[in-house]
Amino acid sequence: MLSNIGIPGLVLILVIALIIFGPKKLPEMGRAVGQTLKEFKKSTKELTNEVTEPIDDIKNEAKKVTEDK
Structure with missing residues (x-):
């Protein structure tokens, strides 16, 4: 537009x-x-971090488990 x-x-x-x-x-x-x-940009960044951080934590946990085997 x-x-x-x-x-x-x-x-x-x-x-x-x-x-x-x-x-x-x-x-x-x-x-x-x-x-x-x-403020909108800051809020968007915070929301994105709230979503991606748990996903990254799960990925790291899965990587540790596969490396231990």
Whole structure:
């Protein structure tokens, strides 16, 4: 979806946002969006670790058992 916008479309969206929200509010909104994305990425990484760590532990246990035989 976003790949179809291009540079002119992106500039148009930024100009419209600047007109609607004003120059003072736009940086605040950008910071809020950045902070939200940062938290989302952190949560995703934590969730992935919660799932993969037990799987890795099981794999390591299985490897130890097969090495002992």
